[in-house]
Amino acid sequence: MTEIQAGRGAAVAAASGDSQVPAIELDGVVKEYQAQGEVVQAVKGVSLSIAEGEFFSMLGPSGCGKTTTMRMIAGFEDPSRGTVRLHGQDVTDVPPNKRDVNMVFQSYALFPHMSVWENVAFGLRRRRVPAQEIKNRVGAILEIVDLTGREKRRPREMSGGQQQRVALARALVNNPRALLLDEPLGALDLKLRQAMQMELKRIQREVGITFVYVTHDQNEALTMSDRIAVMNDGLVEQLAGPREIYERPATTFVAGFIGTSNLLSGTAERVDGGTALLRVGERGRVLVPVGDDVRQGGAVEVTVRPEKIRISVEEPAADVSAVPGTVAEVVYLGTYNSYAVNLAGGAEFTVFEQNASNSDITAERGASVWLSWQPQHSYAIGS
């Protein structure tokens, strides 16, 4: 424990002279593969900058280029174009064994012929750390990941969760300046996964290392990260904090990928004071804050989260957004109900409503209802 902190302290002290320098920078990074004579762009130009000590997530559907991006940071893939910088230093042509970052593989990739202890000591031995220090540091890190007493086990004699922690310890013990984790919890069941999420977050706070975390699970990214890069088809769609990603998705893709989101498109009938008015069907009206780029007559896409919407039988007051519709489905989900509502304009909305103790289900299937929400709870995508 003390060794870990001492080692970390030294590294931080060394870096603190220019603490503004980002831990990791990608500059216009492109990765092309040759597949059956065709050029496939796995990563189509990613630029981002990850701060020292940050918990940074890359989130996106399978095949969007997360792993490829991470492998370029680790040095396993050479970018076709662009630059990778670690702590201000251009490492684009530096092999992985000379980069001061460590990776936790999706499949763990533990050395099957070595004991837990030997797995964890591998990196330190390669760096010719004195035997006594290796002993102390391996012991300390195994304590952090709660594997003390399992040193002699082989990876195959351990559960998935334990193997996961060995993989984590094997990377962390080297005091890397950044830790890269590629869907580290992907193979675990839900309960273990949630426990490990807390655990990872705790460890990250404790050791203060930059974490780059790849996941396709939006909840995981939202709960753990300082910032998230939402990726799609080899590009970063949005890079922001979890709250902003959730509440202000920058693109329809992000809105669709993060949580359940409702999308509505229409034409701005009027724009004034940064608010646009949209007509939906004959009676529906939507007020939404927009940027300067939206003019009268322009197309606007609006997103609003299901939990921000109210459902009522009477027409709501004029200062809120309100659209009539027909209830298509009601699902009782314990603490709340989920409604699927077909709107007058043709869109289909999901609405979550809390089950207050005195309220029955507001509307039955087939009922005509009004959906309403505060204009500031909806966003025009891309503005």
Next chain:
Amino acid sequence: MRRRIAPYLLVLPGGLWLIAFLVVPLVFMASVSTQEGDIVNGFAQTFRFANFADALTEYRTQFLRSAGYGLAGTVLTIALAYPVAYWIAFKAGRRKSTYLLLVLLPFFVSFVLRTVSWKFLLADDGILLQPLKSAGLLAQDFHVLQTTAAVVGGLTYNYLPFMVLPIYVALERVDPRVVEASQDLYASRLTSFTKVVLPLSLPGVFAGVLMTFVPMTADYVNAAILGGPANTMIGNIIQTEYLVNNDYPAGAALSFTLMAAMLIGIFVYARALGTENVLEAAAR
């Protein structure tokens, strides 16, 4: 009841085959090995165990030579097969099966025919040595045949695929991510090989050793075709005792001694490797 019988029924054809063509002759040979007599007057069972001692003392040299050739051949086979298997497993890309087939291709031709071709190629006045001798590059009395090198070379050549295949299979099974993990943990390419790839492929090498050392040591074709009188192996002696001298008890005693030596050797070898000591040593 039926379900208990079924497994035995499955074993039956193969089992009968083994009993008829392996166990019966073995028992017969075991009985011959302690008999006395000659081909003209016939052999009689006298339980003369001294046949074994006689055989062993008389042909001690050939026994040791066979073990030596087998060992040398095995070591050479590993040295040649490992790089080939490594290259096919990691560098051959989508052509893997083509190259594997190429390794096996010569073995669609009979063992004896291939060895005879070597004899033809390496003959003193053959197509390889003759031109070199005429050009004065080699001494007139230079020869390859009838030497230890020729026999060990023949053995190595003939058993190469039995080493390439198991090593290839073991290398194929090494997870590339595990190799990357070692590089991520600061191992150079060489260290990554010695600490990860090599230890993980050792089971393939061990299997290959078993599949080459045993038949090489018992081989008689290579010594007969490529070797001379000074290269006689125990297999040749057994053949001579049976087919030339018609001394069946001596031949049987030699065969059993060879078999026992092999079995003990394999047992010791398996015991030494069966534990994970080797791997643990490799992990350091």
